[in-house]
Amino acid sequence: MKPCRPAALSIPAQPVQGGLKGLFEPGLSGGPWHPWHPWQWQPWRDGVMAMAVVRAARAARAVQVAQRAHSRPMEVPAARRLRMLQRPKEDLRQATAFSRVSKFLSMPAEPAETTEEHRSDSRKSQELRALLKRCRSPEGLVTMLKNALFEGIRESSIFGAAMQTCGYRCWWMTLQKVRELQLQNAIKFDAVATSIGLTAITWNLRNEGLFDVLEERKEPALTMAKELWQEGVINAVVLTSALKLCTQLECPAAWQWGQQLWQETESGIEKNSIVYSAYITMLERYGDFSEVDRLLDFDEHLSPVLLGALVDLAGHRHDPARADAIWKKMVVQKRVKPIESSYNAYARAYLVSGDPEMAIAKMEEMFVRRVGQFTWINAKDHAQALLILYHSMPTEDNKERLQRFLRSSQVIFSGGGQRLSAAPKTAVEEWQKLRAGAQDLLRRSSQESNVPNTPHMPHLHDILLTWRASCKSRMASGPNFAFAGDYLPHHLGLLKPLSARSGDRSDSRARGKGRGNGKGKGKGRGKK
Numbered sequence: 001m002k003p004c005r006p007a008a009l010s011i012p013a014q015p016v017q018g019g020l021k022g023l024f025e026p027g028l029s030g031g032p033w034h035p036w037h038p039w040q041w042q043p044w045r046d047g048v049m050a051m052a053v054v055r056a057a058r059a060a061r062a063v064q065v066a067q068r069a070h071s072r073p074m075e076v077p078a079a080r081r082l083r084m085l086q087r088p089k090e091d092l093r094q095a096t097a098f099s100r101v102s103k104f105l106s107m108p109a110e111p112a113e114t115t116e117e118h119r120s121d122s123r124k125s126q127e128l129r130a131l132l133k134r135c136r137s138p139e140g141l142v143t144m145l146k147n148a149l150f151e152g153i154r155e156s157s158i159f160g161a162a163m164q165t166c167g168y169r170c171w172w173m174t175l176q177k178v179r180e181l182q183l184q185n186a187i188k189f190d191a192v193a194t195s196i197g198l199t200a201i202t203w204n205l206r207n208e209g210l211f212d213v214l215e216e217r218k219e220p221a222l223t224m225a226k227e228l229w230q231e232g233v234i235n236a237v238v239l240t241s242a243l244k245l246c247t248q249l250e251c252p253a254a255w256q257w258g259q260q261l262w263q264e265t266e267s268g269i270e271k272n273s274i275v276y277s278a279y280i281t282m283l284e285r286y287g288d289f290s291e292v293d294r295l296l297d298f299d300e301h302l303s304p305v306l307l308g309a310l311v312d313l314a315g316h317r318h319d320p321a322r323a324d325a326i327w328k329k330m331v332v333q334k335r336v337k338p339i340e341s342s343y344n345a346y347a348r349a350y351l352v353s354g355d356p357e358m359a360i361a362k363m364e365e366m367f368v369r370r371v372g373q374f375t376w377i378n379a380k381d382h383a384q385a386l387l388i389l390y391h392s393m394p395t396e397d398n399k400e401r402l403q404r405f406l407r408s409s410q411v412i413f414s415g416g417g418q419r420l421s422a423a424p425k426t427a428v429e430e431w432q433k434l435r436a437g438a439q440d441l442l443r444r445s446s447q448e449s450n451v452p453n454t455p456h457m458p459h460l461h462d463i464l465l466t467w468r469a470s471c472k473s474r475m476a477s478g479p480n481f482a483f484a485g486d487y488l489p490h491h492l493g494l495l496k497p498l499s500a501r502s503g504d505r506s507d508s509r510a511r512g513k514g515r516g517n518g519k520g521k522g523k524g525r526g527k528k
Helices: 038-066 078-085 123-133 138-150 156-169 172-184 191-203 215-231 236-249 252-264 273-285 289-295 304-316 320-333 340-352 356-368 376-392 396-413 425-447 467-471
Strands: none
Touching: 123 138, 123 156, 138 156, 138 172, 156 172, 156 191, 172 191, 172 215, 191 215, 191 236, 215 236, 215 252, 236 252, 236 273, 252 273, 273 289, 273 304, 304 320, 304 340, 320 340, 340 356, 340 376, 340 467, 356 376, 376 396, 376 425, 376 467, 396 425
């Protein structure tokens, strides 16, 4: 006998009159409703499901109309997309649909704040905004804008979409051309377009593929930002974008302007936790630690996103003590629950400060607490930390830890190009370089196991293979230690030996003793 299968559900095309009650009239369910009749349970379930789907469809259509021009996840750079998808629900003012992927924006545009002058419902405008966001050519983007103006489409939403693309693609010259077209045609910006413009300027402080702010762009970027602020409509979203720009500029003029903006909007704008997070982050960037600590006493200002931002800034200054102080205040005292990006920032702070063993411990703590998992963002830094630890202390335990992670993390960087969490090409290339360097060091150390400190063994600077370790870490500018030099800080018992972990005891290769397990010196320790 074939197993019973539920009958196909027929969803009414029009709303059912009388709501749920109308589904159980004699004409629909075959007679009066009696809960003790089993043969009437299926129509009742079908009715409940039908009404739920109808209501969900109505809500989805309403949301689509209200949020129709928002960027889709695949239209956003990979690193920013992954961070946004990992944000806690508390940072989302309004979800745009039902799945995790759709909860993409922290502050979607309010339809009540947008007029027809700035945005229309015409199909041509909607299609043009979609094309601008998917544009891959700077010249093509400018041509589309000119054609739109020639056809009489004069909406700020069109220029907002163009500026957003310029920000994501780091098209600095194209962004300036878009700005010129906007001024020449006297297009007035609403709050949404102003916020997008300020964010695009922030993204264009760097060239595509680079991480350092270009000094020659600071002055023109600040000038353009001030003009947009004066011309546009100001609200909490615009203020947040302006404060984030001041934070990234990291110059006296930007610090002065940021303070001025905060004072000017003291009474005119209702400031929520996201605005305060941007302001506190700016204070931390410019070293006003006492004011940061004072504002952290207010629970309504705290969030795991702010925690990660502040700890990351401490790492930029190579100040792990400040990172510890922030973590203690927010996590231990204020009970802020850290998320994956918070632990990523904490581990990075220790890595760039020259303490990779502590960075490894923070990532292991994240797994013990079941907070996050390895992605292409944190896997590179974790592998780099393991490589440096093995280079300093080539024990069997450190070797096994590095080998296991290289094997298990390969899947993160292989295939899956269409997934939202897929690694971009630059990250894959950096991972391949890191993996090849680690395998080369492991092979050489195995061949020279009796005399590890041979002249042709890689030195410390030779194994700093990620951008962050090679350009932004304290180790990159410090001494170039030899292999097995035992040059890292000591943390007795910080890392548990692999043989002591459940699930690893059957693996005889995980029974080596290294520094970090508190059981003596490993092979090659102390050799300079």
